[in-house]
Amino acid sequence: MTPPTAQAQDIDNTTATAQLLSQLGYLREEVTAESVSASVPSLHSAGFDSDTDGDGSLAGEQETENKEVDGQDEREAVQVQCVVRTRIPSEFGNATHSLLMYTNSEDDKEHLALVFGYAISGPGAIYSRTLEAVRENETSRDRAIRGATPLSTSTVPITAPELNFPTSNKDTAPLARIHSCCFTGETLGSLRCDCREQLVEAMKCMSVEGRGVVLYLIQEGRGIGLKEKLRAYNLIDQGYDTREANIQLGHPADARSYRIAAAILRDLNIPSVRLLTNNPHKINSMISDGVVVSERIPMIPASWTTGILPGLEDEGANAIGSKLQDRDGYLVAKVKKMGHILDIPSEILAGTSVARF
Numbered sequence: 614m615t616p617p618t619a620q621a622q623d624i625d626n627t628t629a630t631a632q633l634l635s636q637l638g639y640l641r642e643e644v645t646a647e648s649v650s651a652s653v654p655s656l657h658s659a660g661f662d663s664d665t666d667g668d669g670s671l672a673g674e675q676e677t678e679n680k681e682v683d684g685q686d687e688r689e690a691v692q693v694q695c696v697v698r699t700r701i702p703s704e705f706g707n708a709t710h711s712l713l714m715y716t717n718s719e720d721d722k723e724h725l726a727l728v729f730g731y732a733i734s735g736p737g738a739i740y741s742r743t744l745e746a747v748r749e750n751e752t753s754r755d756r757a758i759r760g761a762t763p764l765s766t767s768t769v770p771i772t773a774p775e776l777n778f779p780t781s782n783k784d785t786a787p788l789a790r791i792h793s794c795c796f797t798g799e800t801l802g803s804l805r806c807d808c809r810e811q812l813v814e815a816m817k818c819m820s821v822e823g824r825g826v827v828l829y830l831i832q833e834g835r836g837i838g839l840k841e842k843l844r845a846y847n848l849i850d851q852g853y854d855t856r857e858a859n860i861q862l863g864h865p866a867d868a869r870s871y872r873i874a875a876a877i878l879r880d881l882n883i884p885s886v887r888l889l890t891n892n893p894h895k896i897n898s899m900i901s902d903g904v905v906v907s908e909r910i911p912m913i914p915a916s917w918t919t920g921i922l923p924g925l926e927d928e929g930a931n932a933i934g935s936k937l938q939d940r941d942g943y944l945v946a947k948v949k950k951m952g953h954i955l956d957i958p959s960e961i962l963a964g965t966s967v968a969r970f
């Protein structure tokens with residue numbers, strides 16, 4: 614039997630992802646100006662070398678909320694440096710996963726990229742330009758410890774080779790998730806938010822497709838930090854929604870920037886992505902930083918489409934419904950107050966306490 618061509622393999626993988634996404638209730642969506650926001654700058658096919666000066670701003674309220682973030686176009690480009698890369702065997706599929714840690718010129722956080730399915734070296738591999746660059750006086754051992762390819766292999770690219778992601782073909786752009794960390798959701802299993810479910814589903818999709826990138830940003834509490842997020846939770850318990858709670862505490866509704874995510878994609882030579890998100894601001898940010906978002910893949914909670922909460926499959930719908938009241942109220946607030954793109958089932962709208970949105 615003739616082995617499948619790389620292109621045929623891509624199509625197979627993409628079909629498999631589409632099937633998984635539809636089983637999970639996710640729908641793929643072309644990114645159009647309308648699907649993001651009426652005021653989004655044109656969805657040009659900007660490559661990394663393009664001079665993009667769209668401000669990436671959102672309409673109305675969201676625009677005001679994110680002003681300081683969007684205003685960063687005026688500032689110098691963010692510089693990132695990959696300081697270590699290592700292999701991570703995981704429960705998600707058999708594909709090779711590697712974790713890359715970055716430092717950057719904008720903050721002192723150690724942001725991460727989890728790369729699914731790409732070889733670490735050789736043809737088709739994803740290379741971090743900054744990890745691979747040869748450093749002064751470094752030894753082979755230094756390179757091995759930080760996870761760079763050995764200098765002895767003559768094919769080592771000092772700058773990453775061009776990868777085959779033609780910007781005109783959305784099916785060849787990898788899945789990507791820009792994920793803000795959430796200690797309470799991801800580590801403690803808190804059901805106040807959907808953060809853990811989103812991370813797990815994104816990793817599952819990437820495993821099924823055989824490739825993808827999670828940009829894991831250290832932006833706890835939408836950038837206000839864990840202590841402030843926990844204080845905000847107490848305000849939410851008193852009837853404020855997630856946006857108002859931030860503002861009551863003197864913070865922006867959303868204090869995040871995604872410029873580091875774009876800089877990491879650039880370092881990995883990934884010019885074009887299919888983005889798993891409901892947040893139009895992430896799409897705007899990528900576009901204004903020159904990343905092509907060829908498709909948006911909505912993140913719809915599995916329980917909304919299947920009535921089942923992953924991990925609690927044995928519990929009845931009523932038990933799940935009451936467990937998810939906080940999370941559903943949070944999602945409604947994100948849609949109604951923060952411009953997230955997500956169809957809320959009518960029974961959730963009817964069943965969620967008015968005080969929460």
Ligand SMILES: Nc1nc2c(ncn2[C@@H]2O[C@H](COP(=O)(O)OP(=O)(O)OP(=O)(O)O)[C@@H](O)[C@H]2O)c(=O)[nH]1
Nearest residue numbers: 793794795806832833834835842845855890891892
């Ligand atoms: N301040 C605050 N942060 C929260 C709250 N709940 C979750 N978070 C944080 O919100 C971040 C996740 O943001 P979301 O708005 O849920 O989702 P998103 O990442 O903007 O958008 P998607 O790509 O659609 O998931 C994480 O950093 C969480 O720690 C909350 O009630 N208040």
